[in-house]
Amino acid sequence: MADRPTLLRPPPPDPSKAPIENVLEVTELAVLGPDLFTNSRQAWHPPGARGIYGGSVIAMCIGAAQKTVPDDFLVHSCHCYFLLAGMSELPILFHVERLRDGRSFATRTVQARQKGRCIFTTTISFVRENSSGSPSSQVSHASPMPLGPDGLPLQPPPDDFAGEPELLNQGPFQGHRIEVMNKESPHAHEKVTRQWVRARGEIAGGNQSHLQALAYVSDSYFIGTITRIHRLWRFPFKVDELEAMPPNVQESVRTLHDWEGMGDPKDMKNQPVVGMMVSLDHTIYFHEPAKVHADEWMLNEMSSPWSGDGRGVVTQKIFSKDGILLATCIQEGVVRLQELPSVERKESKL
Template identity: 70%
Template sequence: MADRPTLLRPPPDDPKKAPIENVLDVTELAVLGPNIFTNARKPWHPPGARGIFGGAVIAMCLAAAQRTVASDFLVHSCHCYFLLAGSSELPILFHVEQVRDGRSFATRTVQARQRGRCIFTTTISFVRDSSSATSSSGSSSSGGGATVVSHTSELPRGEDGNPLQPPPDDFADEPEVMAGGPFQGTKIEMVNRESAKPGDKKTQQWIRARGKITGGLPAHLEALAYVSDSYFIGTITRIHKLWRFPFRADDLDRLPEPVRAKVRTLHQWEGMGEDPGEMVGRPAIGMMVSLDHTIYFHEPTKVRADEWMLAEMESPWAGDGRAVVMQKIFSKDGTLLATCVQEGLVRLQQPAPDRKEAKL
């Protein structure tokens, strides 16, 4: 396989599509065999990350799998494992296996491969749309005469006791350093910031895809899958107040002012507090890697990823070098669209050993 980001020449971005649709575009490679797809464009490699952005791989696997099921089947769950760091300089092949096609459910497994090695695998389950026509509408239906079991979490409330409100449609308060990706978001807010128990804290952020998604419901679902990996395992750095930059917190004042300004902006925007100087003496992240990722799509027909959605994250457990984070994604009208779970490897930076003079 050639050392280039795509097998085929990348097409020009389609201005009629939202940026996220161009990012997640996959192409079928029937010449190689049935149900084999590849990325149309070079995937994003976040600065400082070991590999490409995991959300892109999740979403492109979903895009490939959705191409192999009937149009009246909708994704309701994805169970994913990150196996190897993906390279942004090599094309990805997505191998879809049609595990089962039933009357109500269909199952697909997808392997993402580079140079013959599986870097990511997922099992995706689809449900026929008609089977969820009487799904939850908000109230419990467990009383007499009920035909379905139904309940749902409500949109979180603010300090005033009212449901949180999305930003205005013309929101443009992002700092320049955050304004380049296919998704737009607000500053991350921390709930119960002063609690001594990290498990009591939650982060909240409004997010939406830039532009207008034109590819129909499948494109909205792929976009949600992509953004579900944003800031996910990184929640641990916020609730434990861990330093995440590749230099010591007490070295910040020695850096050039443009670098200090960028760090201050990122620190504040990610909900860590106003002053990064408060992080001096705090533990620092040595390694943080996603291990697995699960998405439950509760109301797939209601997903509109180019409209404001609220992502709320919390962690019920961390230990033994791993941590688990749970995420709820709500639409702006309060519908619980999806619940996501991620486990990641979390290792702290170890103090440098004391240097001792060698004995002669």
Template identity: 50%
Template structure:
């Protein structure tokens, strides 16, 4: 059973992402309890549900306990256990503090009594900073605009991904130093977010999208191969078969395929040995932080530019920074994520388990 209560019909007055992230309040039990209204997506080959769903739905739940004059400015999340797409999630909001200028909420996501995800958020009262302010912002780089009518292949194999994206070539991809590379993409929610959703729906939407290929920046910066015929995941094997069947033009339209991947696919087609045999054995998120800078100054259904870079990796972990900008160059969020990044070990030397 993927939901606690039978889902209502799709609300066509709302965007896809609003329907995906819809919550049901369990007010008969506790006004601070919520559950996912609709089934959640389990990406092929992943350990559990898409992490962005837990991030976004905990934010949506917390926003329902905040007065309209307060807006989220930061959230700090931990992925504790892999979420099971076949089991409903219960979100419990704890009202830690409600002050004059700031309010704090903690949300735990549970399945079968176990915490799978936890976050603490801080909300700030609108215009509480005064008329005189200290202001500056990291500038958006000059990049090509998103192409009208061009959408990278869908992240969700059933064609119902709630957002679309266009990846750009990796900046400094030929550098021998992974920390100097920048992974960039345009993305936006599909359709039009309803006026009834207000700014909360746009905030939940970018929280959802912020987890798109985030920790994967490390693999891309190191040009690590992410699909292996020796791996036990049938999802990896299926993806690899599809990639091998594509020509170079088709491969370049795949948003998760880089030039290094295309070169490897060519070698595999020709039966050549890969000079770099390093492969990802495990890559999962540990934590996720979002700082919202202009939380009411953007639309998530307009194009948003994101830039990701990794300052460090080691000891089986890696760190990634992400900046999110509106199309006209305003910085709207800064995100940080640490994740497990382990290479596939020889069969006689298995890597440690989580």
């Protein structure tokens, strides 16, 4: 049989669901064995990346694991490793293993496989809603919503925002331009990037779908934060070559570069060039899983406490539009500068 992107014929998109729900749908394969699932639709391969988008695999693994726990158990953490580049031309099999089922917590591991090889693995922990006892028995605190220049908590874009560049408005998520704070600081660890994001449409599948959607978007621009705080050139050609390219290519590069908070490409002359950037692992702590509404504006704030030895670590806080800290994420990746002209430069997820 020829290679194809799904094991079963993809169903038509469900118009009653948000685009992200259709993208992340998984199908159970009970006829082949217990706790086995597959992607219902082709996984997205970002242009220039070595493999499929890692956020989609994280989210589909969570979706598969969710189907093996009771409905009142919500994911509160997942710890993931990207092992091999996933191929969009092949179906993915998700093998769920039930490690533990307790009264308050349940634990699952999920392996994503293609052609018998594990491309991704994650351990996911679920907590039963309202199982933490009375408020008087809990210790609580949370980072507040960042403040704007006026000293007030940041406010989301308007609900009717439509300012995305055309080349970026085709995916299941909508985003606002990335801002780099403390841009003039000589210390990379003092810089912070911020971006407002939300799923397009209205998510109809309940809380579980909102959590999958948050996991999906958490991988967007993540390890790439290193390029922004160090002002690294990441395109597969020299800055000086841009002026000789077709006008439409120049326009796209300038638009993308500015949208990522990097300003005008001409200011990048003599800046270091990315040689290789690959995500290694990804952790998400869902602090308020029952309060996640991924189809409403959420603020992603990213910073990096460290990079070195060919790797970088980035932390991410995700806030709801009304200031609730919904999740904290951590990612480590390979980050190497170009040493030879022949070194290939690609931002990769799997």
